[in-house]
Amino acid sequence: MPEDYARPIRRILVGGLVLVLVALFLLWRIDSPRVERFRAVLIDRLVPNFDWALLPVTKAVGMIGSFQSYASLYEQNQRLREELQQMKAWKEAALQLEQQNARLLDLNQVRIDPKLMHVTGVVLADSGSPFRQSVLLNVGARDGIRDGWAAMDGIGLVGRIAGLGQRSSRVILLTDANSRIPVMVQPSGQRALLSGDNLPAPPLDFVENADLVRPGDQVVTSGDGGVLPAGLLVGQVVMGPDRRLRVRLAADYGRLEFLRVLRSHDLEPIADPAGLVAPPLPGPGLIGPLPLAPAAGMAGSGASDG
Amino acid sequence: MVDLLHSTIWRHRAVFVAFALALFFLRLLPLGTVAGTWPGPDLMLCLILAWVQRRPDYLPTPLIALVVLTEDFLMLRPPGLWTALVVLAAEFLRGRAALTRELSFAMEWLMIAVLMVVLALAYRLAFALALVPQPGFGFAMVQVLGSIFSYPLVVALSRVALGVHKPAMGEVDERGRRL
Numbered sequence: 001m002p003e004d005y006a007r008p009i010r011r012i013l014v015g016g017l018v019l020v021l022v023a024l025f026l027l028w029r030i031d032s033p034r035v036e037r038f039r040a041v042l043i044d045r046l047v048p049n050f051d052w053a054l055l056p057v058t059k060a061v062g063m064i065g066s067f068q069s070y071a072s073l074y075e076q077n078q079r080l081r082e083e084l085q086q087m088k089a090w091k092e093a094a095l096q097l098e099q100q101n102a103r104l105l106d107l108n109q110v111r112i113d114p115k116l117m118h119v120t121g122v123v124l125a126d127s128g129s130p131f132r133q134s135v136l137l138n139v140g141a142r143d144g145i146r147d148g149w150a151a152m153d154g155i156g157l158v159g160r161i162a163g164l165g166q167r168s169s170r171v172i173l174l175t176d177a178n179s180r181i182p183v184m185v186q187p188s189g190q191r192a193l194l195s196g197d198n199l200p201a202p203p204l205d206f207v208e209n210a211d212l213v214r215p216g217d218q219v220v221t222s223g224d225g226g227v228l229p230a231g232l233l234v235g236q237v238v239m240g241p242d243r244r245l246r247v248r249l250a251a252d253y254g255r256l257e258f259l260r261v262l263r264s265h266d267l268e269p270i271a272d273p274a275g276l277v278a279p280p281l282p283g284p285g286l287i288g289p290l291p292l293a294p295a296a297g298m299a300g301s302g303a304s305d306g
Numbered sequence: 307m308v309d310l311l312h313s314t315i316w317r318h319r320a321v322f323v324a325f326a327l328a329l330f331f332l333r334l335l336p337l338g339t340v341a342g343t344w345p346g347p348d349l350m351l352c353l354i355l356a357w358v359q360r361r362p363d364y365l366p367t368p369l370i371a372l373v374v375l376t377e378d379f380l381m382l383r384p385p386g387l388w389t390a391l392v393v394l395a396a397e398f399l400r401g402r403a404a405l406t407r408e409l410s411f412a413m414e415w416l417m418i419a420v421l422m423v424v425l426a427l428a429y430r431l432a433f434a435l436a437l438v439p440q441p442g443f444g445f446a447m448v449q450v451l452g453s454i455f456s457y458p459l460v461v462a463l464s465r466v467a468l469g470v471h472k473p474a475m476g477e478v479d480e481r482g483r484r485l
Contacts, residue, residue, distance in 0.1 A: 013367075014367055014393065014397050017393060018390045018393055018394060021375070021386040021387070021389045021393065022386060022390050023386070024385050025384055025385065025386035025432070025436075026436075028384050028385055028386065029384070029436045029438065035385060039379050039382075039385070042379050043379070043380065047334065047380075050334070053331070054331070054334065054335060057335060058336055058337065061335070061337055062337075123336045123339075125335065125336055126334065126335070126337070126339050127381065127382050128330065128333035128380060128381045128382070129381040129382055129383065130343065130344070130345030130445070130449070131441040131446075132381075132382045135336055136334075136336075173339070173341070175341035176341075177439060177441070178439070196341070198341050198342060198441060198445075199341055200340055200341050253339050253340050253341070254339070254340050256336065
């Protein structure tokens with residue numbers, strides 16, 4: 001007898017479970033920020049507890065990789081020597097440019113924003129999915145991190161904060177399919193949108209005039225939209241195999257260990273139109289509303305006239 | 307006796323959860339931060355299907371739902387959808403456990419392969435219906451192929467290491483009941 005009931009009841013229960021799960025998916029689709037906040041809290045609870053194990057294992061795997069490179073030690077040495085020669089030439093050039101830059105800044109009396117400071121975080125974990133490109137940092141709201149701030153490695157922009165927990169924060173990388181960053185291509189000043197597509201070199205979209213952009217040009221953030229600070233190095237333009245303009249990122253994505261999160265302070269929005277530009281208000285003695293006493297006198301004189 | 311029976315079942319459930327945690331841990335390691343690498347097989351799916359096919363009593367539906375939902379949240383997938391599909395697939399296999407008990411491994415593999423492809427297609431269809439941007443078709447199919455080819459490995463490993471196998475004719479559990 002119980003066998004007869006067990007099957008339908010089981011069906012109903014499993015059907016209910018599936019319905020709840022699909023409803024959860026629909027809820028995510030409709031009100032994504034709320035569910036994502038819940039996800040951030042959940043990850044914030046779970047992942048930093050693995051902190052003690054994640055970092056050593058990562059380092060150990062990295063060491064195994066380094067051991068494997070012993071096999072090709074000689075070739076590597078030769079290559080490094082060559083690169084070192086080239087680097088020396090570049091270093092000279094860089095030093096001269098730095099001096100020149102300092103002189104020019106001095107001449108122009110440029111004030112560099114003193115508020116641009118950073119918080120450095122260690123990469124705890126990555127997204128765990130081959131279809132999403134993001135990493136988890138061990139700094140969070142507790143350390144004053146806010147959503148939208150830029151994350152860089154030593155050289156270039158890596159991504160921006162999207163998702164914040166108490167102890168952790170998620171950096172969505174420039175290569176993620178959901179990443180859109182307003183950029184500027186340097187010598188020509190063309191503005192474009194860098195939109196990730198899960199490939200190592202994200203393409204440039206909405207270039208104003210693609211003829212002016214050449215492979216080799218430098219790409220920096222433009223600061224449009226007021227989320228990221230302007231002028232952070234992103235990478236170099238390359239022509240992709242599909243004849244699209246793509247950006248080879250300056251940051252070393254193969255070795256994300258420490259990231260700097262730039263504290264960009266809220267830009268003060270200029271909302272209302274400017275007030276009337278008028279000469280400074282004169283003292284009450286000159287124009288101003290008339291004091292009461294003379295008015296009373298005038299009224300009195302009028303009465304005496306009439 | 308009851309303790310013995312329950313200890314086998316509960317031991318396997320514990321092993322399943324431990325395997326899931328280890329898998330999440332490995333996938334969360336920040337090693338693959340370069341975009342565009344090929345996706346690996348979905349071992350979690352292989353394990354669930356293989357165990358449900360062999361010993362449905364080891365994996366009750368709530369446990370499957372809980373583990374896969376956690377995976378959904380940790381791996382940045384839209385929560386719930388994949389879990390619902392996996393629960394449905396497990397239920398499909400569970401309902402046919404008596405029928406498929408006599409199948410040869412090749413036929414079982416074929417069935418699982420078809421099931422995995424159907425799951426992936428349904429997942430993508432739901433994405434398309436909900437207008438959610440999704441990764442390229444080829445990319446997703448590479449993952450499905452990887453899962454299909456690692457299925458025999460998972461089966462062999464769980465048989466050798468954990469003794470998860472289809473109950474033979476007339477096999478009894480620790481309480482002497484027919485399986």
